[in-house]
Each structure stands twice: as C-alpha cells, then as structure tokens.
Amino acid sequence: MQDPAPIGLSLPQLAASRCNLCWRGRRSSSFTIKPGLQTLMTLAIKEHEQHERLEKLKTLFGLPVNKAKLTSQRTRLKNQNGFHLCRLGREVYTFVSTSRMSGSLLNMFSKGTKRKFSDGDEEISDESLVGARVASSYSLQRQSLLDMSLIKLQLCHMLVEPNLCRSVLIANTVRQIQEEMTHDGSWHMVAEAFCSAGQSPSERLVATEVLCRSREQDAEPKLFSVISYEGCREEEVVADETLCSVSVSDTVSNVCLAGRIGQCWEKSELSGVERDEEALEDSRLGSGEDEEIDTKDRASTESPKTIGQVFGTFEIKNGSPGPDSALEELFSDVDTSYYDLDTMLTGMQSAPKMGPYDILDSLAPSHSSPSIVSTPNCRSDLNELDHIMEIIVGS
Amino acid sequence: MLGAGGGGNDVHWCFSQVKGAIDDDVAEADIISTVEFNHSGELLATGDKGGRVVIFQQETENKSQSQWRSEYNVYSTFQSHEPEFDYLKSLEIEEKINKIRWLPQKNAAQFLLSTNDKTIKLWKISERDKRPEGYNLKEEDGRYRDAATITTLRVPVFRPMDLMVEASPRRVFANAHTYHINSISVNSDNETYLSADDLRINLWHLEITDRSFNIVDIKPANMEELTEVITAAEFHPHQCNTFVYSSSKGTIRLCDMRASALCDKHSKLFEEPEDPSNRSFFSEIISSISDVKFSHNGRYMMTRDYLSVKIWDLNMENRPVETYQVHEYLRSKLCSLYENDCIFDKFECCWNGNDSVVMTGSYNNFFRMLDRSQRRDVTLEASRESCKPRQVLKPRRVCAGGKRKKDEISVDSLDFNKKILHTAWHPQENIIAVATTNNLYIFQEKVN
Numbered sequence: 001m002q003d004p005a006p007i008g009l010s011l012p013q014l015a016a017s018r019c020n021l022c023w024r025g026r027r028s029s030s031f032t033i034k035p036g037l038q039t040l041m042t043l044a045i046k047e048h049e050q051h052e053r054l055e056k057l058k059t060l061f062g063l064p065v066n067k068a069k070l071t072s073q074r075t076r077l078k079n080q081n082g083f084h085l086c087r088l089g090r091e092v093y094t095f096v097s098t099s100r101m102s103g104s105l106l107n108m109f110s111k112g113t114k115r116k117f118s119d120g121d122e123e124i125s126d127e128s129l130v131g132a133r134v135a136s137s138y139s140l141q142r143q144s145l146l147d148m149s150l151i152k153l154q155l156c157h158m159l160v161e162p163n164l165c166r167s168v169l170i171a172n173t174v175r176q177i178q179e180e181m182t183h184d185g186s187w188h189m190v191a192e193a194f195c196s197a198g199q200s201p202s203e204r205l206v207a208t209e210v211l212c213r214s215r216e217q218d219a220e221p222k223l224f225s226v227i228s229y230e231g232c233r234e235e236e237v238v239a240d241e242t243l244c245s246v247s248v249s250d251t252v253s254n255v256c257l258a259g260r261i262g263q264c265w266e267k268s269e270l271s272g273v274e275r276d277e278e279a280l281e282d283s284r285l286g287s288g289e290d291e292e293i294d295t296k297d298r299a300s301t302e303s304p305k306t307i308g309q310v311f312g313t314f315e316i317k318n319g320s321p322g323p324d325s326a327l328e329e330l331f332s333d334v335d336t337s338y339y340d341l342d343t344m345l346t347g348m349q350s351a352p353k354m355g356p357y358d359i360l361d362s363l364a365p366s367h368s369s370p371s372i373v374s375t376p377n378c379r380s381d382l383n384e385l386d387h388i389m390e391i392i393v394g395s
Numbered sequence: 396m397l398g399a400g401g402g403g404n405d406v407h408w409c410f411s412q413v414k415g416a417i418d419d420d421v422a423e424a425d426i427i428s429t430v431e432f433n434h435s436g437e438l439l440a441t442g443d444k445g446g447r448v449v450i451f452q453q454e455t456e457n458k459s460q461s462q463w464r465s466e467y468n469v470y471s472t473f474q475s476h477e478p479e480f481d482y483l484k485s486l487e488i489e490e491k492i493n494k495i496r497w498l499p500q501k502n503a504a505q506f507l508l509s510t511n512d513k514t515i516k517l518w519k520i521s522e523r524d525k526r527p528e529g530y531n532l533k534e535e536d537g538r539y540r541d542a543a544t545i546t547t548l549r550v551p552v553f554r555p556m557d558l559m560v561e562a563s564p565r566r567v568f569a570n571a572h573t574y575h576i577n578s579i580s581v582n583s584d585n586e587t588y589l590s591a592d593d594l595r596i597n598l599w600h601l602e603i604t605d606r607s608f609n610i611v612d613i614k615p616a617n618m619e620e621l622t623e624v625i626t627a628a629e630f631h632p633h634q635c636n637t638f639v640y641s642s643s644k645g646t647i648r649l650c651d652m653r654a655s656a657l658c659d660k661h662s663k664l665f666e667e668p669e670d671p672s673n674r675s676f677f678s679e680i681i682s683s684i685s686d687v688k689f690s691h692n693g694r695y696m697m698t699r700d701y702l703s704v705k706i707w708d709l710n711m712e713n714r715p716v717e718t719y720q721v722h723e724y725l726r727s728k729l730c731s732l733y734e735n736d737c738i739f740d741k742f743e744c745c746w747n748g749n750d751s752v753v754m755t756g757s758y759n760n761f762f763r764m765l766d767r768s769q770r771r772d773v774t775l776e777a778s779r780e781s782c783k784p785r786q787v788l789k790p791r792r793v794c795a796g797g798k799r800k801k802d803e804i805s806v807d808s809l810d811f812n813k814k815i816l817h818t819a820w821h822p823q824e825n826i827i828a829v830a831t832t833n834n835l836y837i838f839q840e841k842v843n
Contacts, residue, residue: 161484
C-alpha cells in the first residue's frame with residue numbers, strides 16, 4: 001500500500017538515501033539534495049529534543065505531563081506503515097515518511113481545523129490515528145520550514161549587503177507560518193506548557209522560545225534571536241532607526257528552556273508598554289482568554305518587529321529621531337562595523353569589537369557570560385540601563 | 396533573409412557560436428550577469444560579475460553567404476565598474492554589472508548605460524580608424540619640435556590606421572540609491588532614463604549627474620512593516636510618460652508621470668487573483684516577479700515569475716491574457732528549491748522582434764521558446780554537446796514522474812547549478828543570445 005521507508009539506517013546511510021517530504025498531501029517523488037537532508041535531519045533532531053524538553057519543563061513547573069501521550073505518539077508513529085521513526089542514535093530520531101493522505105491533508109489545509117493530539121489513549125480509532133499522524137507530520141514539516149527560514153534570515157550577514165528581496169520573502173514566509181500556527185492553536189499549546197501564573201511576558205517569551213530552539217552548546221548557527229529580541233526589547237533598544245541589526249544569537253542560546261525563562265523575563269511593565277505601542281495588525285481571535293489573546297497578538301506582532309530588525313541592516317542610521325533621545329546618546333558612539341560571520345556562527349562568546357549586534361546581545365538580562373547559571377537576574381529597567389552603561393564604558 | 400522573427404513555420408534553431416572559457420572551472424568573475432542587443436542588433440553587450448563589459452559585433456554580411464548570417468566577434472572589452480567599499484556601513488559594493496541598456500544611436504558613436512548595485516555609468520564606445528599625420532609643431536611620436544627648426548609648413552592629413560575601439564565613461568550617476576539597483580530603462584524621449592532599486596525609482600536626465608528625481612518610493616515609514624519590494628521597472632517603448640514596475644508580491648503597477656511628480660499612486664494595477672487550490676507556504680515566493688518587459692509594439696507586457704511567464708494586455712488589469720508554464724514540474728520540489736535558495740533565482744524573459752514568440756531560461760541549461768501565435772512551446776538546451784557548427788538543437792523533454800521515456804530527463808537529474816537567467820533576442824532577426832553560467836551561446840535560425 002505505501003512504500004516502506006528505511007528503518008534503522010545509520011546516519012550516513014540515511015544522508016545518502018532519499019528523504020520524502022510530503023507537503024501537499026500528494027506523494028511527492030524524492031529529491032536528493034544532501035545538504036538539505038542533513039539540515040532537515042538536524043532540525044528534526046532539535047524538534048524531538050524540544051519536545052522532550054517541553055515535557056521535562058512541564059514536570060518542573062508541576063504541570064501535568066502527558067507522558068502517556070508522548071510515548072503513545074511515538075509508538076503510533078513507529079507502528080504505522082509508511083511513517084517510520086528512524087532511530088539514528090541515542091535520543092535522536094528523524095522522520096522518513098510518505099503519505100498518501102492527499103484528501104485528508106488537503107482538507108486540513110483548507111479548513112484550517114484546529115488539530116489536537118488525541119489524549120494518551122492507546123486505543124484510538126484508525127481515522128484519528130491517521131489524522132493525528134498526518135497532523136503531526138504536517139506540523140513538523142511546517143516547523144522545519146520555519147526553522148529553515150529563520151536560519152536563512154540569520155545567515156544573511158555576509159560581507160556584501162544581503163539581498164533585500166530575498167530577506168523580505170523569507171520574512172513573509174516566517175510571518176505566514178506564525179500566523180498559521182497561531183490560528184492552529186499550536187502556539188497556544190506551547191505557551192500553555194509554560195503557563196504558571198499565566199504571566200504575559202513569560203508566555204510571550206515562550207512563544208518566541210518555541211521559535212528559538214537553540215541550546216547552549218549549539219554548534220549550528222543560532223536559530224535566531226530576531227524574534228526573541230523584538231519581543232522584549234522594543235523600548236530599550238532604539239528601533240532600527242539608530243541601530244542596525246539582526247542580532248543573532250548568543251542571547252538566545254543562553255535563554256534556554258531550562259526553567260529560567262519565566263523568571264528572567266519578568267517584566268510586566270515592558271509588556272504593558274509594548275502592547276500599547278504596537279498596533280496589532282495580524283491575526284486576531286475574537287474570543288478566548290486574555291492571555292491566549294496576548295500570546296497570539298504578541299506572536300503576530302513579533303514578526304513585524306522581527307522584520308524591522310532584519311531590515312535595519314539596510315539603513316544607515318543617521319539621526320532619525322528615536323523614541324528616546326537619552327538612549328540615542330547612549331548608542332551614539334556605537335561602532336557599526338559589520339558583524340563577524342565567524343563570531344556569529346561560533347556563538348559570539350566574547351566579540352572583540354562591539355558592533356551593534358554585540359550591544360544588543362549584551363542587553364540580554366541573563367547575559368554576562370556565556371554560561372548562564374542558576375540565579376536568574378531579573379533587573380528592573382534602571383538596572384538594565386546601568387548594565388548597558390557598564391558594557392559601553394567597559395569596552 | 397531578414398525575417399521579422401519567429402512565428403510562421405517551425406523555426407529550427409541551430410548552434411552558431413559559443414563565447415567564454417571551455418573548462419568547467421568557472422571563475423567567479425566570469426559569470427555573465429546581463430546580456431543585451433543594441434537597437435540594430437549589430438552589437439551584443441554582456442556584463443559579468445567582475446564588472447567588465449564585453450561587446451560583440453556582427454560582421455557585415457557576406458553577400459555570397461546569404462544562407463548563413465554573420466558571426467559575432469569581440470568588438471570591445473572594458474572594465475565598467477570596480478569593487479567599492481561603503482565605509483559607513485562597512486559593506487562591500489559588488490562590481491557585478493546588473494543591467495546594460497543601449498541608447499539609440501544618434502551619431503557614429505555608440506552609447507550604453509551599465510549599472511552595478513549603486514552606480515550607473517554612461518559609456519561612449521567609439522571607433523577610431525584614422526589618425527592625423529604631418530603636424531608642424533609635433534613629431535610623429537608626439538614630441539614637440541623646436542619652433543626655430545621649422546622652415547616649411549605643411550597641412551596635416553588623416554591617414555588610415557588599424558581600427559581601435561575606445562570606451563570612455565562620459566557620465567557617472569552615483570549616490571542616488573540606498574538599496575541595490577535592479578533595473579535601468581531608457582525613455583523613448585532619449586533624454587531621460589529611470590533606475591530602480593528595491594524600494595525607490597529615480598528619474599535621471601542623461602546630461603545631469605548630480606541630481607535625480609525620485610518618482611516612486613515604497614519605503615514604509617517603519618521598516619518593520621516592509622513586506623514588498625520593487626523587482627523590475629521599465630519605460631513604455633513609445634509613451635514617454637508611462638512606466639511599469641513589478642513587485643515581489645506578484646503585482647505590476649503602471650504609472651503615468653503626468654499625473655503627479657511622485658508616482659506612488661499607480662494608474663493601473665495588474666494582479667492576478669491567487670489560485671486557492673495551489674496555495675502553499677511558497678505561494679508568495681513563487682509569485683514574485685523577476686522580470687517585466689514591454690512588447691515592441693507597446694500593447695502588451697510580459698512578466699516572469701518563478702514558474703510561469705504571463706502576457707498582460709495593458710488594457711486589462713485583472714488577469715493576464717496568456718500564461719505559460721515554464722517548468723511546472725518544479726512545483727512539487729519547491730521545498731527543496733527553497734532550501735538551496737534556487738527559489739530566489741531571478742529569471743529574465745524577452746520578446747522576439749515581432750512579439751510573436753517569447754523566450755525565457757530554466758535550469759539544467761534549458762531555455763524555453765513559447766510561441767504565442769501557434770500556442771506551441773519548445774525546450775532547448777545550451778550545452779557543449781551540441782556545439783557543432785550549424786547543428787540543429789534537439790527539443791528536450793523533462794519527465795515529472797512516473798515512467799521516463801527515452802530521451803527524457805527526469806526532474807531529479809536536473810542540474811540546478813546550471814541555470815539560464817539571461818537571454819536576449821535580436822530585434823529584427825532570429826538570432827538569440829543565451830547566457831549560461833560563464834558562457835554565451837549564440838543560436839540562429841536554420842535557413843533552408
């Protein structure tokens with residue numbers, strides 16, 4: 001009925017073989033591009049680890065962890081024909097799948113139904129099984145596309161000015177995925193995981209964190225800090241007028257899911273200001289909890305701001321009035337030398353030159369050293385400014 | 396046989412010439428970035444990534460060989476642009492020639508505009524085949540003679556010399572663009588031209604280099620709201636007040652400069668409604684228009700997006716009059732093409748002399764000829780294998796899936812590094828110039 005995909009192949013073997021991607025529900029013929037496959041596999045690895053981390057965090061926060069759900073999901077995936085979960089190594093999986101669910105998948109696309117994983121029940125009917133499989137496949141692939149897009153946005157920083165058209169198109173794609181994820185409620189689902197007191201900033205950060213996906217010892221280019229920055233930095237950092245940057249990274253790597261998040265980003269006043277400032281342009285859900293709306297709104301406003309950061313590079317900053325002249329003064333002598341690609345890729349531990357990206361990175365509350373440890377430093381605004389001054393003066 | 400080009404009976408294309416290095420090792424600087432015939436078709440200019448312009452000239456037709464049109468030989472080579480460094484932004488400015496446009500010929504010299512990302516230059520290409528001899532005050536080598544030694548006077552005369560082609564920059568139009576210039580277009584009034592970057596279009600006068608007028612500005616007040624960029628722009632071939640520009644969202648706007656000084660408000664908006672059944676995450680990216688060209692008669696315009704070529708009637712805005720699929724078999728591969736960045740490739744397209752056939756490039760060194768009058772299309776390949784003189788090009792077929800017939804190529808075997816982005820068609824004859832990565836192929840119509 002369906003093509004058996006390779007099971008249990010070693011990593012090099014899989015890399016050499018073909019990976020079938022199902023995007024439109026049609027059984028697409030295989031397409032061999034080795035780098036693409038490797039990237040996707042890496043992303044899939046991250047996806048899986050992300051999922052694991054999510055579960056661990058739930059435990060940390062004392063939230064009910066649907067362990068049964070997780071394992072049953074895995075079992076389900078393993079047992080289905082045509083959808084093999086290949087074990088590449090310890091804790092590492094990738095999906096090699098074909099799907100003939102053209103009809104149902106397309107239906108899902110067009111209807112935009114909110115899909116929910118069936119709750120930890122092992123005895124599931126075939127239909128929902130198939131639906132869940134397809135749904136997880138689709139959302140996983142969508143996630144990979146999102147990750148891929150964010151990597152592309154990041155890697156724009158070369159010696160020559162990046163192609164604006166390409167960046168705009170990628171950014172629009174990211175926005176589109178975010179909107180869809182918001183509609184789907186998958187955004188909300190992830191946000192829920194971190195919902196302790198339903199605190200807006202942490203929810204927001206979670207939203208960004210889902211996109212963030214990076215770890216401390218990440219050898220890959222950081223998936224991005226574009227979105228994460230925007231979320232929390234609008235008031236502090238003069239927007240792309242005076243500072244150009246897509247600030248990559250390092251901050252993101254330090255802000256990881258290991259439980260510090262909620263505490264680190266506890267700036268309700270920040271979120272309040274931000275909410276007032278930005279016109280919420282994208283998807284809106286009419287009803288629902290306040291927090292849910294907040295998350296979603298913020299998720300959608302994140303992208304426009306994201307774009308601002310991305311396109312900030314293309315501007316020469318010269319005296320266009322920022323929101324805060326005091327902050328402008330602070331940054332008036334920032335060295336705008338371009339961001340060193342090597343540094344970015346290796347995770348900018350201690351950049352020799354303080355480029356604009358460096359400034360922004362050092363603005364992260366939890367970032368004084370690469371290894372973030374236990375005490376989450378929640379600073380007030382004033383402390384933030386002091387911190388900034390320290391850095392500038394100190395360099 | 397100077398046919399108007401295309402249409403009518405089946406045109407068989409055969410190989411004429413190939414220019415460029417033979418070896419597979421492609422030097423980055425040799426990558427051809429633009430190809431353009433001049434208005435008579437006698438000259439063919441190419442620009443490359445190293446900032447050089449090479450002009451080929453068609454040899455005057457040999458009457459006895461009326462069966463075969465003459466070949467193109469190198470006429471002039473010069474370095475148009477040099478790499479620069481923008482100190483404010485700490486970024487390099489590439490010297491790659493993005494576009495070349497010829498000016499209509501007014502006197503013995505030829506003029507062309509060439510542009511890189513930031514600067515446009517007007518070059519004068521002139522021939523010198525005579526030189527004056529017999530000066531009274533100067534020796535032949537240029538040294539001045541001592542006036543005391545002169546006893547007689549003579550009249551200097553022109554004597555023939557070896558042909559020398561000189562290229563000199565006559566104007567440099569710089570510092571007007573913050574973003575990368577993607578198009579230039581000479582107006583039919585022969586006095587002005589436009590240059591378009593990602594967010595703005597400027598109008599220049601050919602004589603004035605220190606000022607230009609901004610006629611379109613789509614930069615949002617807040618860069619965070621940027622979702623659309625300008626991808627190409629062109630003046631109407633006859634109406635000097637009309638121009639169009641295309642965007643990354645698949646729209647084309649026609650503007651009339653008589654309406655207002657700043658043409659932010661379009662006069663016409665050409666947009667085809669999206670097909671909901673084909674919607675995917677890549678819909679927007681593949682709808683981004685990479686090239687727009689008016690037809691020679693000025694009634695139609697052609698746009699190229701990633702998968703198709705569309706012909707628009709200027710009088711109908713809601714949909715194109717014709718749509719041709721260039722490589723529909725790639726639709727299922729969009730994810731992989733996105734991953735390796737091929738989905739952002741900007742293909743160009745061109746009309747033939749009488750607007751009956753259009754041509755555009757594809758991958759694997761394939762290019763497509765789309766006959767509008769006969770509703771036929773053919774895929775041809777520019778490869779070293781079919782390089783025998785006057786060898787007729789064999790149509791190629793790509794099989795999308797399923798059983799592969801003999802002589803067909805499967806989609807998975809296509810080489811996505813071999814792309815034909817730039818093509819040009821002689822304005823009067825059936826001669827085409829097709830640029831692969833670093834080679835320029837010239838094909839001619841087979842004349843029986």
